[in-house]
Amino acid sequence: MATGRTHRPATRSRGIPEATVARLPLYLRALTALSERSVPTVSSEELAAAAGVNSAKLRKDFSYLGSYGTRGVGYDVEYLVYQISRELGLTQDWPVVIVGIGNLGAALANYGGFASRGFRVAALIDADPAMAGRQVAGIAVQHSDELEKIISDNGVSIGVITTPPGVAQQVCDRLVAAGVTSILNFAPTVLSVPDGVDVRKVDLSIELQILAFHEQRKAGEETAGEDAVAASVPKETPKGPDGDVPVVMPA
Amino acid sequence: MATGRTHRPATRSRGIPEATVARLPLYLRALTALSERSVPTVSSEELAAAAGVNSAKLRKDFSYLGSYGTRGVGYDVEYLVYQISRELGLTQDWPVVIVGIGNLGAALANYGGFASRGFRVAALIDADPAMAGRQVAGIAVQHSDELEKIISDNGVSIGVITTPPGVAQQVCDRLVAAGVTSILNFAPTVLSVPDGVDVRKVDLSIELQILAFHEQRKAGEETAGEDAVAASVPKETPKGPDGDVPVVMPA
DNA sequence: ATGTCTTTGTGAACGCGTGCACAAAGATGG
DNA sequence: CCATCTTTGTGCACGCGTTCACAAAGACAT
Structure with missing residues (x-):
């Protein structure tokens, strides 16, 4: 394992366990906080505590990314922020559409956490004609007739569904047909999608x-x-x- | 089955795998839909498809609850709805408080999925004096000074945190001190709580x-x-x- | 340069969750 | 009452994820 210098990825690239991927955002958040306080380096122990995980787990997670980190010292905060951001694909801009501008959709549109990390709300879409044209979070709501055009014009690949459950599947189908390949679903329904499309669901209930x-x-x-x-x-x-x-x- | 008699729980009570618990609400939702359509029985294959899981997994999940189900026939929908509801503790009423009535908090207060399944919004709490007294989703917002009193008066054991991240930990501490033992956290922060308190987090970012x-x-x-x-x-x-x-x- | 001390990176063991595949249970029809 | 057919319940094997524990790497002081 990285017997020497060549900090080469090794295992890298492929094969990052799903469980590890799910924790990277957590580490990134903790690291960003440290970065803002101008902390130069951090040990696996400290960072693990900040992220609420076991330190051995954290080190193993990082080992999948490569051998960043210096024995006896710890990890360089800025460097690690960059590496994780790149690994997660946050060094690029991800246009996102939110479909279904009810209470929840509006709340998400106003949520600051979106823009902060490479995500940009490209459009708000609703099926209610009365909503069209209204401003929510400084963005004009567009009617769902425009859905396909909006997706392709903006090169949107991530869609957020906050519609009532009854229409979630058809909205999903249209999003996928238009080119969306990742969906974050807040509607309490099981969505079926073709292979190659990722769905994550958030369900309060x-x-x-x-x-x-x-x-x-x-x-x-x-x-x-x-x-x-x-x-x-x-x-x-x-x-x-x-x-x-x-x-x-x-x- | 229904042969009644021996059907003793066996493994029951203790030892239901966490992964299984997380799927029970999914099954319950699918079963409720079937119930509304007056479907009397359902096979593991059908139900699994409706819930979006593997049928073997579903059968194994149910086996932890007991031996409900009849070979050659399937599961009795109503009976299963009852059993899962009871297992999840939904046959009783759970008063819930939501702390932090911003966009998201208001959206949750308006969310119908709450009341539908044994959960009742007992109070909305916000630190902003200007919010106090305002009606959100038909419920008057109360000032956070009242937090402890509200918790104990209503016997609240589940709290939802939708505050800004900066104050989430102190709100959490107060909730726990007042007697809350389960927390659903929407703030992008790692909460630390004493043993015996459950925290689940929902993090869009x-x-x-x-x-x-x-x-x-x-x-x-x-x-x-x-x-x-x-x-x-x-x-x-x-x-x-x-x-x-x-x-x-x-x- | 050498020794000491800190912290990483990872081999190895373990436990949980998943899915296959099949025997057993029971319904149904003759 | 027996045969057949459907569907459950589960033993078993496998793979993923977690955790321990430690050797190796390197910083730092002398």
Whole structure:
């Protein structure tokens, strides 16, 4: 492994684990903060703490990118910011369209985090004629009839869907047909897309349900000792000592 | 089944894999849709397709909950809806507070997906005195001075943070101190919490950066064939024209 | 130059999650 | 009651991701 000088990529290029890719933005954020404070170098231990991960994991993650870092010293902050940015493709400009300008779409349009990192809101699109022409976050909303033209004129490859679930799939289909190959979906629907198109979904309802599961578990463990009743908070007797015979039986 | 009797949980209660928990809401959504169409039973194959997962995975997931399902027939939709709801803790009411009523907070308050599944917005909280008293989504915004009182009066255990990143940690600390044990964080910051408190984060910026990575990769592969081999499977040299010798070197 | 001390980079072991493939369960028809 | 056919539930193997633990690399002081 990089026995010597030739800081050559080695493993590099291909084969960066998906889990690592998902953490790179986290590291980048922490590094950017350090950069703004003019911190020159940082150790894997410090950076890991700032990013909320294990230091060994961080070092292994970085090892997939190459051998940046100096033993006994740590990592050069600016250099690492550049390398990660380049790896993530943030050194170029990514025009993005947001389809569905309701509450959420408008919130995203106003979200500063977009522009900060190479992403530019190229257009806001909505199916409601009444929305067309209105300004949201300083950008004029365009009608969805223009969707295909907007995509191709601006060379958009990333689309954000914030429409109601009922129309998400057809919006998705149109985006893909027009040339979009990456979609961030906020609609609570499973989107089907052809190979080669990436979809990531953000679903609040699901996140809350996962939290509820763990919350219920915590509550259940507290009152686990007492079975019958008790339970200061009417917790429904989750499943304590079991005894949960199906209340409803299928036909 | 429904043969009733022995169907004892077995593995049940404890030990449901995290990955499975994360998919239960997905199944539940698909099942609810089937229920509304009055579909009585569904096979693992059909349900898996609707939820966008592998059918073997789905069956294994359900096996952690117990042996619901009838061989040769499939699963009883209503029964399964009930079982998953109960497992996720959705048969009870979860009061939730949203802290930080900016664009995003307001969007979430208006989001219908909340109320639909056992979650109830108990309060909207903001630090801006000018916001206090204003109605958002039919709920009066309260000042953050009231935070502790609101939490305890309503028995809130789930908090949603939609504040600017700078104050997210202190809001988090106050929520936890007041008794909140599950947090959904939309602020782009790493939150540190004591053991026993769950945090899930939703970060648009990170999602976009992950998409950008894959997008760049795709673009790189397209132009990769032009140098050496036509390579039916252009796996190597994914980073464009390459030639990416470190442009900046660390000190 | 040499020794010491810090921190990286990674081999290796482990655990979780996924998917295959099939035996067992039970419905259905004759 | 038996045969057949469908679909579940799961044993097993594999691959990915995480973590430990340590040798090697290099900075720094003497």
